[in-house]
Amino acid sequence: MATTHETEHGGGHHPTFMQYVFIAVLLFAITIVEFIIIMDMPGPREKVIADALGEPATTILLFLLSGIKFAIVILFYMHLKFDNKLFFWVFIAGMALAVMVGLALIGLFTAIRPAGGGDVRAANTVAAPCAFDHDKMDNVCPTPTPQPTSTPAPTLAALAISAPAPVAASGAAAGGPPSAARGEQLVLDYGCVACHSTDGTVLVGPSWQGIYGSSEALEDGGSATVDDDYIRESILEPNLKLVQGFGELMPVLGVTDEEIDSIIEYIKTLR
């Protein structure tokens, strides 16, 4: 039998105090390296190293580093390196199962997501996303509009990347003189109505009711008269003049000039 001291530890050699200190310093050092990779001081949220490496490489590197930390702790702090191998395998088996369950879950949920990266939960509603407003400490969200089942519901991705596409393909076909009716269809297709009501209700953005011809107080303290040019500018460069009480929340949706003409006609009718 080995010396009594060693037997206490389940056999074999057991790190000395200095070795433990070394291990602790190593764990610290790895954590600091991870921190530097991701933060890259001094600029806040400036990830020079991470950006240089690219996201996949950074992620792999971070996984590798934390994997090393993980291994150091279980092998030395938890004595698995010195202990009976059965303990090791019992633990590794649990861990392997956990990893498989995790991968299966991730695979399953990724596989059933509609093609094009859309959001499963948004499939039945026009999901104009909420934006978090730091001043109000809350989200400013449009109320989801139920979508007629006949038209394929635009997903988040569709809104974000290819918003103009469904419009061009939809009933509000291009051509012809600007008309309020076409405008009405366009604001539905573009999803403007998720943020703008026509009945005075304030959603994410101001209501369009009665704005045409009125004078609008602006966030910067000035004011503007709502005319054709103002509406055009509001749509093309939403953040240039912010309506008082509203944040920079309106997206640029790629509305064409002649579509804007119709939208202006439509807004004119909203008395």
Added chain:
Amino acid sequence: MAHAPETAHHEPAHPAHGEAQPRHGGTGHGEHSGSVGHDYTTTGLNHRKMLMWVFLGSDCLFFGSLIATYMVYRGQSLTGPYPADIIDIPITTISTFVLLCSSFAMVQALSATNNNDQRGIKIWLLATAILGGIFIGFQVYEFNLFKNEGLTLGQNLFGATFFTLTGFHGAHVTLGIIWLVSLWILSFKGRIRPDTALDVELCGLYWHFVDIVWIVIFTLLYLVGGFDAGPAILGGEH
């Protein structure tokens, strides 16, 4: 019999250490039972220790599922706050350090126990518990901050998966602190000795496990996921 030394695991060493430590009667040992006089096991390994490892193996599944759930819903929140809005990596790096320190203290507590260094036992057990407490303090601070920023369990997918995962981890840490403090109190009654070192060792295994779970959480939720912003439609403004 390759296992022979382990068969002898903890108990046969008693007599040697007993010289330095007044032996307690059978009752004394009975309280730290489990191993006394029942050394024979089919594997030759201590039952309690095996039980601990099996538990830790299964706890991997518990955390594995919660982590997978987080990953599945990562970047799927339609409403804020999003991770990039509120995750504070510097602060969390500090609390990660604290937890790593506590693991070091835990190792020292076990060393002290094996060497029957009664003073060391008390100091290191308490140090481990206090460092754990500081970690929990950071977490309470963080949770509170998040709540004030508008992130709650029911706010969005990020909130739901984040709080469930880190909350259960925090609960594990809290349980570990209670365990450590109990051992610390027992140490004043002279109950923590080389022959009962397994009590400290098991607590240590649990404690280090909680530490490695945090290593994973820190990497996935903070380092990798901490910069996740909201849906692209908002142009990444927020």
